[in-house]
Amino acid sequence: MTILVTGGAGYIGSHFVRYLERKKIEFVIVDNFSTGHKKFVKNKKFFELDLKDPEEIRVNLQDLDITSIVHFAGLSIVSDSQKMEKEYYENNVLASMNLAKFAVEKKIRKFIYSSSAAVYGIPKEIPIKENHPTKPINNYGKNKLEVENLLKDLSMEFPLDVVCLRYFNAAGADDDGDLGEEHNPETHLIPNVINSALNSSEFTVNGDTYNTDDGTCIRDFIHVNDLASAHLLSLSFLDSNKGFHVFNLGSETGFSIMEVINECQELLQTKVNFRVGTKRDGDPDILIADNKKSVNKLNWRLEKNSLKAIISSAIKYHKNVL
Template structure:
């Protein structure tokens, strides 16, 4: 009999890619998503319930009518800049509502939880690459919400026997164009789709900060293909279902690329020159974020396979072409 997995935020960018891989691996997938980014989800391989992930009546119905083996939690607000301007909204959605979800899980004895966390829990790096034991000092309300949920999960594990894995993403990127899966945020906030749209539409692309202490003055980030992210979630699920110990892991490649390096590859892939507008730094943006992902390699047996930057951008570009 197929095991049933609940995926909150499963119609979003990363959630949908993970949900699709779960389906191909033989799981029954239920997606709970409010569709707040006006994205479309018209795939037959999962059951979509359009509702808030903290709606207690909906959760009670799902947990009562289905034997849920695990919850994979992707539903969250993600824009760092907006979190600085409106922290209350972020704490309510990312922390208070997640607590409501965990309480309903506890009531219905659903023990396994995989959390979409972030490297934002570390704040400004004191040492690179970032290891899991690096001090946790977020510099944005968004990062604070991710760290708060990790702390709640630790307490739930100690008090109630919950089993969890927190996956601290660095920069999720790319697409699965052959399945119609990619970034569909409205408004879009992620750098690669914004850069591709600027190149395709002959519009200006804004670089936020050109005076960082990096070789070309722009921010450096560790980009991970969403296919590799999806594989990591499936390995984390197998890890929990086999009764392993709760833990948090970095997900990245260990290689960083600057904004200007991204622009160069996009220009090569699209075959055009991108117009650039140099802007002031954004609040809450560290100069460099690069992962040490050796722990997840050792414990889960996961490693990135698709995360060459050229491959990431080609897949993202193909998805943008299909979408437009």
């Protein structure tokens, strides 16, 4: 089988590609390198193309023997999605629509979609189950939910089997230390805290008045390699489970911003210089996944289910590469 991996030069996509390489599974990468890195696809089969252009998809991919699609490509900065609504819609929704239509035309039956816990909005209960109401509060979450609904409709009308994976907070880096999180600008918590510690720069904690023990918000962090394994398990799941399916990918454990800072300080033996800034509007106090459905139905097992393991891998990448 040959798996088409979109966004394979990005953070999560590149780790999935590494996972496929270790399993000796054939793949081909598509990326426009708007946020991905060419160094992550060096010596790999890839096409540089824009999924917003359906003709470009057909011309480049029509003759390939693709058996499944794993779709990571898209824009993912929540604050940008509010300011760049049209660009986010085109890159996240329109591009996904074009790719899904190509899958239907080519009779590619398996489609795995990189969704997000952002589809839930402000949670009514913790941990969050897949049947929790979906009421996204930002354009990024709205984009993800719109694509989920599009794929659900297509799966009911055509022979297209879909798994949507709702990530919580992807974090960490590959054990080899040469592949990790590298955004520009960097917006994710753990790499920013590490950068502050290593570069003696100031880190801003966005508020300390949340309804948690230490006043900082709590998030569910999941190692990027555990995310990668879930995508391959999802493809296997579709062998015997047709139609449309949704799964949470989280650890069922939450850590506060201050707990992350303290763990970084302990592992680096360096003080993190931080200040408390203003609380972000609409930021939930706590986001923690219920992952029992993924564990039971996908047979998914977390290999790095500790904050220490996640942060240690990120530190290794930052020291080796950045």
